[in-house]
Amino acid sequence: MESKSSGRVVQSVQRAFELLERIAMQPEGARLSEVADGAGLNRSTAHNLLASLEELGYITQDKKGGTYRLTGKVNRLQRLDAEAEQALRTRIRPVLQNVSAASGESTFLALVTGHDYLCVDAVQSNKPLHLAVRPGERKSLLGEALGHVLLAADTDLAASLRGDDPDSWTQYAREIAEAGRLGFALDLDSQRAGISCVAVAVTPRAAIAVAGPTSRLPKARLVKIGEKIRQELDAVRPANQEWL
Structure with missing residues (x-):
């Protein structure tokens, strides 16, 4: 996925943080469709960003295809x-x-x-x-x-x-x-x-x-x-x- 800039904001970074914020609003967990639609992203783009955030340890899924939730890494x-x-x-x-x-x-x-x-x-x-x-x-x-x-x-x-x-x-x-x-x-x-x-x-x-x-x-x-x-x-x- 290509990263574009708007002014001094890198678009992929902006999108990743928006996904984090949307997941944070739902402590019980948020589904891919919910955060993607809420952020105005296609689900493939959202899935790639979420996969990166999961690999970095900022979010987790209880099972494949399940809901996403924040880990404690954000607080640290x-x-x-x-x-x-x-x-x-x-x-x-x-x-x-x-x-x-x-x-x-x-x-x-x-x-x-x-x-x-x-x-x-x-x-x-x-x-x-x-x-x-x-x-x-x-x-x-x-x-x-x-x-x-x-x-x-x-x-x-x-x-x-x-x-x-x-x-x-x-x-x-x-x-x-x-x-x-x-x-x-x-x-x-x-x-x-x-x-x-x-x-x-x-x-x-x-x-x-x-x-x-x-x-x-x-x-x-x-x-x-x-x-x-x-x-x-x-x-x-x-x-x-x-x-x-």
Whole structure:
């Protein structure tokens, strides 16, 4: 299909985004005929564009000839807007403070950004020997307890990362599966010598983690801290609405 320009707008790009927008208007899924007719495109052209968007991971079909729906990849193109992020941080801040006070360790909140996570808020331990976690720090989702619990919570994100880096995925697949089964992820002195961590997802895009010296954080204690995080989240969880 030939791509034409109108001014500075490439026609094929414009059409692809219009199809995405039309699919987004129907969360339960939209058929080829619906999005093609709505966009004023012949079905062959629409099908080719949709096939490209599906190959890129932005839309999916449950079965051949079925309806199209968006994947979570669209949401991962950008961080939360400033207002939504601030609202989440404000609600979660008491959780960080309470969990840090109860555990005595550094506690932090992080958000998904692409295939990384970004620390956006933290409460530091007041003990002389502790893990210093600073807002603005960014790390890969793979290889970290916090990343593993987020991957377990978002199957679209997991599929995207698995496709982009299959070797690394294979290395950590067991830990991610375990995080999905347990509802929390553990790092027992495996990523950084002398440091262990527990992480719990708030949403598929946000998670809380507690980390500190392994000498103070054996597995049994990490599990109890994970339970404490969930208790504190339940106490501030919005009623009948989403976190974000």
